[in-house]
Amino acid sequence: MEHVSLKPRILILLFCLLTLITNLYSQNISYNNAVVSSANELASEVGIKILKSGGNAIDAAVGTAFALAVVYPQAGNIGGGGFIVLRSENGFETSIDFRETAPSLSTKNMYLDKDGNVISELSTTGHLASGIPGSVAGLLYALEKYGTKSREEILSYAIELAEKGFRINYELANSINNHRKEFNLFNGSSKIFGRKFRSDDLLIQTDLANTLKEISANGRDGFYKGNVADKIVAEMKKGYGIISLNDLENYKPVERKVIKGTYRGYDIITMGSPSSGGTCLIYLLNILENFDLKSMGRAGIHFVNVLAEAMKRVYSDRSEYMGDKDFYNMPVDKLISKSYAKERFSNFILGEMIPSSEIKPGNLNKESPQTTHLSVADSKGDMVSLTTTLNDVFGSKVVVDGAGFILNNEMDDFSVKPGVPNIYGLVGNEANAIAPGKRMLSSMTPTLILKENKPFLVIGSPGGGKIITAVLQSIINIIDFGMSVADAVNAPRFHHQWLPDILQLENSYVSNIQIRELKEIGYSTKIIPDFARVEAILYNPDGTLTGHSDRRGSGKAVGF
Ligand code: GLY
Numbered sequence: 001m002e003h004v005s006l007k008p009r010i011l012i013l014l015f016c017l018l019t020l021i022t023n024l025y026s027q028n029i030s031y032n033n034a035v036v037s038s039a040n041e042l043a044s045e046v047g048i049k050i051l052k053s054g055g056n057a058i059d060a061a062v063g064t065a066f067a068l069a070v071v072y073p074q075a076g077n078i079g080g081g082g083f084i085v086l087r088s089e090n091g092f093e094t095s096i097d098f099r100e101t102a103p104s105l106s107t108k109n110m111y112l113d114k115d116g117n118v119i120s121e122l123s124t125t126g127h128l129a130s131g132i133p134g135s136v137a138g139l140l141y142a143l144e145k146y147g148t149k150s151r152e153e154i155l156s157y158a159i160e161l162a163e164k165g166f167r168i169n170y171e172l173a174n175s176i177n178n179h180r181k182e183f184n185l186f187n188g189s190s191k192i193f194g195r196k197f198r199s200d201d202l203l204i205q206t207d208l209a210n211t212l213k214e215i216s217a218n219g220r221d222g223f224y225k226g227n228v229a230d231k232i233v234a235e236m237k238k239g240y241g242i243i244s245l246n247d248l249e250n251y252k253p254v255e256r257k258v259i260k261g262t263y264r265g266y267d268i269i270t271m272g273s274p275s276s277g278g279t280c281l282i283y284l285l286n287i288l289e290n291f292d293l294k295s296m297g298r299a300g301i302h303f304v305n306v307l308a309e310a311m312k313r314v315y316s317d318r319s320e321y322m323g324d325k326d327f328y329n330m331p332v333d334k335l336i337s338k339s340y341a342k343e344r345f346s347n348f349i350l351g352e353m354i355p356s357s358e359i360k361p362g363n364l365n366k367e368s369p370q371t372t373h374l375s376v377a378d379s380k381g382d383m384v385s386l387t388t389t390l391n392d393v394f395g396s397k398v399v400v401d402g403a404g405f406i407l408n409n410e411m412d413d414f415s416v417k418p419g420v421p422n423i424y425g426l427v428g429n430e431a432n433a434i435a436p437g438k439r440m441l442s443s444m445t446p447t448l449i450l451k452e453n454k455p456f457l458v459i460g461s462p463g464g465g466k467i468i469t470a471v472l473q474s475i476i477n478i479i480d481f482g483m484s485v486a487d488a489v490n491a492p493r494f495h496h497q498w499l500p501d502i503l504q505l506e507n508s509y510v511s512n513i514q515i516r517e518l519k520e521i522g523y524s525t526k527i528i529p530d531f532a533r534v535e536a537i538l539y540n541p542d543g544t545l546t547g548h549s550d551r552r553g554s555g556k557a558v559g560f
Contacts, residue, residue, distance in 0.1 A: 084446065173197040298477070375536060391408050
C-alpha cells in the first residue's frame, strides 16, 4: 500500500527535478535589470556586481574582461587584443578596435626560411608569434570614454581574484594540463602553469595581481611603460622576440564607425576591418535573405546547401579582399551591399554545389577555445558586445616572467605566405600580408541587433574562422526559426569556409541519411567536434532580458 501512495509524490519530485535540470541546461531565465554572459561564472558575476553598484554596461564589460584575464587565462587576457561594439540607450553606436599590431621590426616574410617555406610553429608558439598587445589600452580607452566608474574600482575585482586566488574548474585544469609541455618550454610559463592541475585547485596569481595593480595605479602607462613594459621586452630577448619599448609606447586603440546591414527588417550593427567578422556576417545575411529558410527547415538538405554555398563564396572573398583597411583598400561597401550578394550568388542552383576548386585551394583546420566573448545588456538599452583573444588557446604559451600574463600568438592571423593556411585553415593573400604597425585580419564578430530600432540581441563568440558561421546560425535560429535564445545557441551547427572544400558538421546536426544526400549533391562532409561558444542576450517583448552561455563551454549568463 505504502509504495502506491508514494508514487504521485515521486512523480511530482521527478517532474520538478526534470524542470530544474531543463532550466539549468537551457538557462531560459529572464531578468528585469541586466544580464552579463561570459565564459566564466566568476567573471560574469564581476560584471553583475558592477551593474548592481550603479555602473553602466561598459563598466561591467571592462570589469568582466579584466576578470576573464584572471579566471579564464586560455583566452581572457591582458596580453592579447579584441573588439568592442557598443550602443547606448540614447542610440549612440561605436566600436573600439584594440587588435594587436605587428611590431616595427616585423617583415612580410619573417616566418619563412631561405627557400621561402613556412617555418613550422614560428608564428604560433614562442616570443616571435606575438603582436603588440592591445587589450589594456582598448579596455581603458572604453572605460575612460564611455564608462562611469574609476579604473581602480573596475580593476579591484580582477586584482582580488588574482591575489586571493580562485578554485579552477575542470575545463581550465584540463586545458592547462594539455599544454604543459609547451608551458615548460618557457621559464615564466613553467612557474605558473608547468605543474599538473586538478579541478578545484586554488590558483593564486601574485605576479598577475601586481601587474593589474600597476595598471590600476598608472593607467595605460602601467602596462605600456615602466616596470611591466621592461618585463615584456626582457621576455622578448629570452626568445628572439621583437616587441620593443617603442612599439609598446606607440600602441593605440582606434575608435571606428560600426558597420551596418539589415536582415529581414532587423538592423545588424557589427565590427568592421580589421575584423572580417562583421563584413562576412552582413554579406552572408544579404545572400540568405533571398531565401525562405524557414520553409526549408533547419535540418533540411536545401537549408544546408544554401548556407554552405553562401559560406564558400564569402570565405573565398575573405581570403582575397579582406585585411586591415588602414593598409589595404578593402572594398567594404561593396562586400556588404545587397546587390553584390545577389550578383555573387547568381550562379547558385538549389540542390547543386560548385566545388571550391572552381573558385581556389586550402587545408583542414583545428578547433580550440582560443578566443572569448562577453555580452552585456541592461533594461535601459545599453548593449555591449566584446570579443577578445590571445589567438590560439593560451596564445604563444609565453608568460611574461615576473608579470604573470600570457602573450598572444596573433601574428599567425596574418597570411604568413599567400595561400598557406593558418591554424584555422584560413588562407589569405596580399590584403592580409605582414607589415609593421598593421593589424592582422580577424574573424571576431561582436554584434548587436535591433528590431524596430529597439535593442533585440547582443551576440558574439570565440571559434577562430568558425566564429562568423556560429554567430550567423544563432541569429538565423532566432529570427527565422523563432527559437529561444538558449535553443538557438545550443542547436547543432555546420561550417564551410571554402577551403578546404569540406562541409564540416557537428555530430548531431543531420542524420546519416541526410549525410548521404549531401554527398549525392557533391559535398565532402566531415563530422567535427562541437565548435564555438556563443554568448547571447535577448531582449524579450515584455522588456525582460534572457541571456545564454553556450552549452559547449562552461560559462554562465548571470542576471538580476
Ligand atoms: N584570433 C582569432 C581571430 O581574431 O579571428
